[in-house]
Amino acid sequence: MIFYRQNLTDAQLLDLYRKILKPRLIEEKMLILIRQGKVSKWFSGIGQEAIAAGVTAVLDESEYILPMHRNLGVFTSRNIPLHRLFSQWQGKANGFTKGRDRSFHFGTQEYNIIGMISHLGPQLGIADGIALAHKLRNEKKVTAVFTGEGATSEGDFHEALNIAAVWKLPVMFIIENNGYGLSTPTNEQYSCENLADKGIGYGIDSYIIDGNNIVEVYNTLSRLKAHMLEDPHPVLLEFKTFRMRGHEEASGTKYVPQELMDEWAIKDPVDNYKKYLVDQGILTAEYDEVLRTEIKQEIDWNLTIANAEPEIVPTYNGELDDVYKPFIYQEVSFDPVTQNIRFIDAISNSLKQSMERHENLIIMGQDIAEYGGAFKITDGFVELFGKERVRNTPICESAVVSAGMGLSINGYKAIVEMQFADFVSTGFNPIVNLLAKSHYRWGEKADVVVRMPCGGGTQAGPFHSQTNEAWFTKTPGLKVVYPAFPYDAKGLLNTSINDPNPVLFFEHKQLYRSVYQDVPTDYYTIPLGKAAVLKEGNAVTIIAFGAPVHWALDTLSKYPEIDADLIDLRTLQPLDTETIFASVKKTGKAIIYQEDTLFGGIASDISALIMEECFEYLDAPVKRVASLDSPIPFTKALEDQFLPKNRFEEVLLELLKY
16 A cells, blocks of 8 residues: 655644544444443444545535444544443433434534435435535535445435536545445446446546545545535545445354455555554654553543443433424414415415525425426526526435435525425435434434425326325324415415424315415415314314315305314324314214325324224214225326215215214
C-alpha cells in the first residue's frame, strides 16, 4: 500500500491516524462485550475504518453525513460522547433512540448525522433532499451518503442518482464495496466490472478509490469536494475494501474463502498506515502507545458512565406520546368574503396561499411545473413561485418521498404529489418505514405532505382508481386526511402543511370538478381529527368520508323521512371517536360507508371500536358498506357493480327495520 501525502502536514497525518485508530479500539472492546453478553448485536466495520474516518475528515461539521451500520468512524470523528454511543448500543435512555432502535439506526441533528434504516435505499434519497435544501439556500455545502455494494441493486439507488444528476445536487454517493452482502458475494450481485461504471448511465462522474488507504481517501475527496462546491454536481465513489468479520457477529465468516481473508488481512488500513507513519518518522512507538492508552481510558471511562445508567422503565404514555411530533394547532380565522368554487380550486387555492405563507415550502411531483399537473392543480405556479420551489420530478416516487424527508431534515417543508394515489405503491417503503417512524425512533420530524388523487367512478381502471387509505391508517406515525367538500379541503390541507408530521392527503378525483361550495377567499385552517356532523337525527348514525358522503346525501334526499345523523369523518388518523360514540349512543344504530374494498378497510376498525365502546347502546349489528373485494374494473357496468353506491340504500333500509 502506497501513501502519497501530497501537501498534508505531519499533524494532519497524525490526526488521520487517531481518527481510524479510535473506532478500531472501540470495536475490539465491543467484541469482548458481545462475548460477555453485554452488547446484543454488533455490525463490525473492522477493515473499513479508513472510509468513514476519511470522508468525515473532509467534510465540515456543518455538512450532513448519512452513514450505514459499519461506519463507527463517522460518529467518533464527529466527537459524539462515547457514553452516549454506548448507551445507544445498550438500549438505554441516554442513547439517541430511547431504546427503540439498535446499533446505528439513528440520527442526530446536533452532529449533522442521519442514520439509516434497514431498508437501506431511502438513505440515498434523503441525501438528495438535504443537498437540495443547501442548494436552495445558496449554501456551499456537500452532503455525503454511504451505501453498500448490495444496496446498489435496489431501485432507490438508481432513483437517487438520477435525481441528483438531473438537479445537479452536490452529493457524494459512497459505495463501500466490501465483497459481500451478508453471505452473497459480489459476483452474484452485479455483472459489471466495477460499480463505479453505473455512474456513466446517469451522467455522473465516478471514481474508484482504495478504501483501505486513508491518505488516498482524504486527498481524493478533498479535491472532489472543492470542485463540487465550485460547480455543484454529484459524484459516485466506489471504495474497494473488505468486510473482515460477519455481516453481524452471530453470522460469522465461514462462507468466505480463507485465502480471501488472508489477502485482505495484509491490506489492513490501520496497520498499514501505522507502518507508513513509523517509517516516515512521523509516529514513534512511544507516541503510538500513548494514543492507544488515552483512547482505551476514554472507552473504559465512558463505559462506566453508560453501565451505571439504569435500564429503561417502559410506560404506555412515554411510547405513545413520541409517535407524533407535538403540534399545537393554531386556528386562523378568515374574512367572511367567499367565492363559490370547485373542490379542485380549493386545493389549488390552499397550495398557493400556503406557498405564500411558507417561503420554505417545496412542491414536487411528476409534470407539476409548466404542465400544471395531471389535474392542472398547480397550473401557473411556476410563474408565481419559480421552478426551484415547484419541481418536476422523474418517475421515481420512492426517492422523491425520501428527498422530501431530506428537505424536512434540512429546514424545509415538502409536498409530494402522487399523480394518482395508486402510484404511491412505488413510494410505499419510505412512507411507512421512514416518514412514519422517524419521530418515534429518534425525535426527528417528517414535515411532508403526500397528496393522493384517488377514487373511482371515472372508468380509469385498476391502476388509476383505488382509494387506498387503509394502507396508511394502519401505520402509526402517519396522519390521514380525506375531505369531501371544498371548504374542508382547503382548511384541512392548510393545517396538514402546517403540521410537522407526515400527512397522507386524499383528494377524490370525481369530486374535483363536480362539487362546488362557498369557500373563504382568505387563508384559514381546520383542525385535524374533528369530524363534521352534516345531518342530525335519532334513528341511525351514518359514518362516511370522501365521495360516499355525497352518495349518502343523495340517498337521504330520496328518503326525507329517515332521521339520521350523517358524520363526515374528514380525518381518518387521528379519528374523531368522540363524535362517533356520542352519535351511536344516541341513535343505537350505525352504518359505515366507504369506497375502499370491505375486508381490512377502516370501516372494520370503526365497527370494532363501536362494538367495544357502545355495545350496550346498540339496537342492531353495526353494518359496513364498501366496494367489492376485487380490483376496481374499467368498464362502466363493472365499475358500477364494484362501487358500493347501489348497495348502500338496501343495507340502510334493512338496518332501520331491524
